[in-house]
Amino acid sequence: MESAPDALLGDLFARSPDLLFVASAEGALLHPSGGLREALGAGAEIGARLADLAHPDDREALAAAWAAVLQGDEPVSFGVRLRDGSGAYRRLSCSASRASDGSAVLGSLRAAPENAGEEQAKLRLKARILDAIAEHMESVAFWSTDRDGLCHYHAGKALAKAGLKPGEFVGLNLLDLFGSVPEFAGAREQWFDGTVRHFSNHSHGLEWDNWIIPLRDDSSALVEGMIGLSLDVTDSRRAENELRVQLDQIAAQQKVIRDLSTPIIEVWDGVLTLPMVGTVDSVRTAEVMDSLLSQVVEKRARFAILDLTGVEVVDTRVASHLIQLVTAIRLLGADGIVAGIKPNVAQTMVALGLDLSQLNTQRNLRAALTYAIRSMSLAQDASRAASPAPTRDPAP
Incomplete structure (x- = not known):
């Protein structure tokens, strides 16, 4: 005869709208919740294997995540597509952990955004692009701050020309550090109005073109920080000055030639x-x-x-x-x-x-x-x- 606590636990699982499950170490469902039964239909019956419900392309990743759950004591989160009663696959996010005696796995599922994988891929691509630019572009340096001016990103190959190391300013307050630079003087009051700013300055023996770009919160128009892009234009400025001198010389020579002719x-x-x-x-x-x-x-x-x-x-x-x-x-x-x-x-x-x-x-x-x-x-x-x-x- 089932004890009162076990009956209550079974009743809780049956009535819960959340997608909960208790599975054996081999991945067979022992106690699917009512919400999980409703979401997956007949596929979420007792004894059904999660690996059999998973999309064929996700089964290898599911097996690796399941092995990680069984080997550790901390919860493991992973994504998986499971087949519902209509035969369609639903993209779900799973958080699972091993039971204290190691005989079962306790887990919860929740619906994942349809484009979550695409968004993560885009974010990874953006990060790779930024890293590639910072690593290979000779004349570029990046930095970013929060609203208080605290630097939390500092990279770029141009830093070596200025005698700096990547990350050297991380943890420092740039608004205080460069407070004597005219373009930084009113930064606290001006930079956070959402306007993109461009200025040139001389620093660390180099000529720089700088762009200050507001970093906005995803959920609001609030400017939560600043992104700085600094471009070393020392060589190009020197070439411009030399070209200007040459053009002036040519113009003077042409005038002499015209006067003589x-x-x-x-x-x-x-x-x-x-x-x-x-x-x-x-x-x-x-x-x-x-x-x-x-x-x-x-x-x-x-x-x-x-x-x-x-x-x-x-x-x-x-x-x-x-x-x-x-x-x-x-x-x-x-x-x-x-x-x-x-x-x-x-x-x-x-x-x-x-x-x-x-x-x-x-x-x-x-x-x-x-x-x-x-x-x-x-x-x-x-x-x-x-x-x-x-x-x-x-x-x-």
Whole structure:
């Protein structure tokens, strides 16, 4: 006859909605609870073996977990898929421990999320990715803190460049340790507002680009800590500075070359000449226009000679610019002369359809200079002739 305590225990198992079981050391069910019977149906009868109910892919893992239960005194947790009455497999999480006399196993089951395995796999993958980056990326360092600034993660291959060891800051308060760094000065009040921050600084003899990223609680929007990503940019900054110096040198050299390629020479008092050689493009013509007009004003020149003897080719835009330049010289009160035009250049200028009747052209530089000097001499003679002769006082 069953004793009262045994009857009560059996009644408890029969009425319990939880998924409980007592199984033999071999894995046969001795006392399945009412909740387990309801969940698994006919499969959860007394004498049924858990290994037979388990998914074929889970049986090896179940056997290993069961052996661990029988060999130890602490509870063992593991996941397993068990077949229910409809033949479908349900994903369950099991916690089991060995009875004090070793003759049975006491366990409880609970429903596991359908995607629990996938989530764990994703978490493991993320951890492996982070470890791989920290281990192999030469210029990267990671750190993280809680809301109080206590560091609980510190890794990255770039730490060796700074003379630090992975984990050296773990257990230290970074907000106190780097309190003198301007970007850390208002960290307690500013960093935990949920904003991602980026700044650069110099530390441990290196240049760093830093990102401060809020770490939020999964169940709320509360920022529970900070993640820091520091990138060593010392080499790239040095390369940028060297490149900037080189570009400045190239720009200075180009200016010297342009100045030498388009020298403005005062060949006579009041006469400027600009010999142009090679290919003349729109950019060069614009620079010439600015320089020549400035010199006309500065030197108070009467004539400006554009010597195109060394120019083989010009495009239609350049030809138009040259005509505009001569017009601008005339507006400044000087006379613009174009000398040494080659036949193909002349054809290009005619093809524009522009009015060339006012364009003063000469065969070569010598002819242009002769024309300028003669014109200035005639102007001086005419000025003297127009001036009245000085009067003389009558003799006493």
